[in-house]
Amino acid sequence: MKVASRIVAEVLEGLRSLVAPGISTYDLDRFAAAEANKHNAKCAFRGYHKYPNSLCCSPNNQVVHGLATKNQLKLGDIVSLDFGVIYDDFYGDAAITLPVGEISDGAKRLISVTEESLYCAIKMALPGNRLGDVSSAVQGYVESRGYSVVRDFVGHGIGRSLHEDPQIPNYGTAGKGIMLKSGMVLAIEPMINEKSHEVKVLSDNWTVVTCDGGLSAHFEHTVAITDNGPEILTQIC
Numbered sequence: 001m002k003v004a005s006r007i008v009a010e011v012l013e014g015l016r017s018l019v020a021p022g023i024s025t026y027d028l029d030r031f032a033a034a035e036a037n038k039h040n041a042k043c044a045f046r047g048y049h050k051y052p053n054s055l056c057c058s059p060n061n062q063v064v065h066g067l068a069t070k071n072q073l074k075l076g077d078i079v080s081l082d083f084g085v086i087y088d089d090f091y092g093d094a095a096i097t098l099p100v101g102e103i104s105d106g107a108k109r110l111i112s113v114t115e116e117s118l119y120c121a122i123k124m125a126l127p128g129n130r131l132g133d134v135s136s137a138v139q140g141y142v143e144s145r146g147y148s149v150v151r152d153f154v155g156h157g158i159g160r161s162l163h164e165d166p167q168i169p170n171y172g173t174a175g176k177g178i179m180l181k182s183g184m185v186l187a188i189e190p191m192i193n194e195k196s197h198e199v200k201v202l203s204d205n206w207t208v209v210t211c212d213g214g215l216s217a218h219f220e221h222t223v224a225i226t227d228n229g230p231e232i233l234t235q236i237c
């Protein structure tokens with residue numbers, strides 16, 4: 001999982017330097033697939049429940065599971081990129097939200113609050129803590145800053161499958177839920193909306209958008225719980 005997660009992190013870093021006005025999500029998807037191939041890794045999402053792409057690209061009001069198109073990203077957009085690979089039968093999964101050129105202060109703040117909420121959650125991923133400590137860390141951080149937590153999609157355990165138990169909601173009650181243990185690996189992934197938490201799936205049966213058209217941001221890391229604290233596997237340090 002360390003190897004798979006490192007590949008995911010490297011591909012996302014490559015994407016970070018590519019995202020600019022004029023590039024399409026189709027180009028980003030092709031880049032991610034080619035990079036995974038260079039590392040002898042298999043894209044985890046392509047074909048998963050018939051998902052057609054390698055990279056989930058979700059601009060602006062799209063929350064998750066956006067489909068690649070040849071439309072160019074434009075100055076002022078934001079885009080969430082979610083990527084996963086399988087290497088040696090193990091999975092890694094991570095997501096980032098990037099600005100496309102200069103963006104509004106509101107969009108910048110949504111991105112930074114969402115990213116910071118992920119780190120608040122990761123700090124709680126300790127042996128002896130409860131799953132609700134992780135979930136409520138996201139919710140508390142985000143809601144106190146005026147944003148809302150998507151409820152219809154959640155994080156997940158990860159290992160030899162992309163989605164393993166437990167489900168990890170980004171809302172909940174501290175002290176509740178299963179006890180976390182050393183050796184568990186979690187994909188923690190806050191999906192945060194600028195306005196209402198309500199989302200819907202478009203008629204393509206994949207693209208999740210905000211109901212009110214507000215912006216949405218998404219960050220994800222694959223995190224191992226260890227006796228020495230949380231180890232972020234999808235981070236290049």
Ligand code: MF3
Binds near residue numbers: 187
């Ligand atoms: N990170 C997302 C998840 O954990 C990506 C899945 S996209 C899918 O669910 F296409 F594979 F479903």
Ligand code: CO
Binds near residue numbers: 187189
């Ligand atoms: Co995930």
